[in-house]
Amino acid sequence: MSTLAKRNVLPGFGLTLGLTLTWLSILILIPLAGLFLKTTELSIGEFIETVTSRRTLHALSISFGIALAAAVVNLIAGVIVVWALVRYRFPGQRLFDAIVDIPFALPTAVAGVALSALFSERGWLGAPLAWLGIKVSFTPLGIFVAMIFIGIPFVVRTVQPVLADLEPELEEAAASLGARRWQIVTKVIVPSLTPAILTGFALAFARAVGEYGSVIFIAGNLPNVSEIAPLLIVIRLSEFRYADATAIAVVMLVVAFVIIFLINRIQRWAETRGAQNH
C-alpha cells in the first residue's frame, strides 16, 4: 500500500484506504452487485419479456418521459430564476435565494402530501385549475408537477455560481464592439453557462427519474396511466416477484450510470474549454 502513496510522510494511508474500500464494498458495492446477480436468475428472454411487458414499458416511459419534460421546465425556469437572483435586486431576494434549497431539504413524503393537497380538486391551486377544466392531482400532470418541484435546486445551484463569476469585461467588450444586448446574451453569456446548464439539467433529470416519495401521493398510481417505475418495483416486491422488480431496477440503474458518465464528460469538456479560454 505505502508504495502507492509517493513522497508522503503522513501516516495512516493503508489503514484509511483499506477501511474506506472495505466499508464501501460491504454497504454499497456488494448490495448493488447482488442486484445484478439476481437478474441472472432470469434468462435473457425472460428479462426482455419482463422489461418489455406493457405495464413495465408504460411505467418506464412515464418515469423517463415526464422526468425529461420536468427537467426541461427546470432548465428554462432555473436559468430565469438564476438571472433574477444574480443580476437584479428585488425585495425578499435573499429569502427567495434561500428557499431554492427547500426541495433538497424537505423530506420527499412531506413534499408529496403537500403538493397532492395543494393541487387536489379542493386545494388552493387545484380548485381554480379544476374550474378551468385542468385536473392535476391523480393524473400524469401531477407527476410532472412533483418532478418539477424536486428538480428546482439542481439547475439553479449549478448555474448560479458560474453566472456570478462571469467577468463583466466580456459583456462590456462585446457592447463596445457594437453588439446588441440580445446578441451578448445569446453569443457571450449563454455559451459560458452551457456546461453548468447541461450538468444541472442532467442532475435534475436523474433525480426525477428515480423519484418516489414526492410523486406517489399526487400521481394516482393507475397502472398504464400514472404509474411510475419505482412504484412498479414496490408493487412487484409486495407480490414477491423479486426477479421482475430487479429487472426494472437494473434498467433504471444502467440509465443512471449513463447519466453520471455524461455529467463527468460535460464537466471534463467544460474544464478543457475553460483552460483554452485563459
Add this chain to the structure above:
Amino acid sequence: MSILSFAPHRIPPLARHEARSEPRALRIAIIAFAITFLSIFVVLPLVLVFTTAFSKGVLAYFDVLSNSETLAAIRLTLITALISVSANLLFGLVAAWAIAKFEFRGKTLLITLIDLPFSVSPVISGLVFILLFGTQGLFGVWLQQHGIQILFATPAIVLATTFVTFPFVARELIPLMQQQGTQEEEAAISLGASGLATFFRVTLPNIKWGILYGVLLCNARAMGEFGAVSVVSGHIRGETNTMPLLVEILYNEYQLMAAFAVASLLALLALVTLVAKTVLEGRLVEGPARDD
C-alpha cells in the same frame, strides 16, 4: 484577456450600464416570473403544511404529536438518524483522510463510487437489502435459521438509511481537506506528533465547520428518507414506522390534519437545517475558500 481588461475605461457609463442590463419591462418580467415560480412550487406547499397542521387548533396539534404512535415514530427516526449519521461521519473522516491527503491511482473512480448512492433511486436502495436479507435473498435462509430479524425491523431501516446518506459527509470533507493541503500535518509529524495527535490537534480544528455542514445535511436526509425505508420497513404500526412513513399512513387514512402535524415537524427540521446551513456557509467562506 489583457486587451479586454482595458475596456471598462473606454466605455462611457451609459454604455456600460446598457451592456450589463435589460430593458426595465423585461427586468420586471424576469423578477416576477422568478417570484411566482418559487412561490407556487416551494412557498405554497410549505405554508399548506403548517396551516393544515394547525387547522383544528393548537391543542389538537399537540394531541397528535404526543400520542404513542407518533412518539414511537419519532423515537425510531431519532435512533435511525443517530446510527446512520455516526457511521457516515466516521466513514467520511476516514475516506477523506485517504483521498485528500494522499495521491494514488483510481482516486477519481473511488470518488465516483462514493457518490453512487446519490444516483440510485431510493426504492432501489431499499430493494438491494431485500435481495440480500429477504426470504428469497442471499442470506435469507441463514438468517431465518438463526432467528435473526433484519428485514422489516430496525436493522434494515438503519442499513437502508445509511446507504442513502452514505456520500453526504465524505463529499463535504474531501474537497475541503484537499484545499487545505498537507503542510500543517507534515509539520506536526516532523515535530514528532503521533498520527492520531496530528489528526485531532491539527486536522480536526481545520475541518470542524465542514464536518458540521456534512452532518447537518446527512441528518436532514436520514430523518426524512422515505422510499428506501418504505421498502424495507414492513410498515408495522408503532414498531417499524419512521416519521415519514407515519405521514404516509395517516394521509392514506384521510387523517389530513394528523398527517400534516407530523409532516410539520419534518418541515421544521428542513427549515432549521437550511438556516443552520446558511450560517455555516458564512463560516466556511470566512475560512479557506471552497469551490463547491
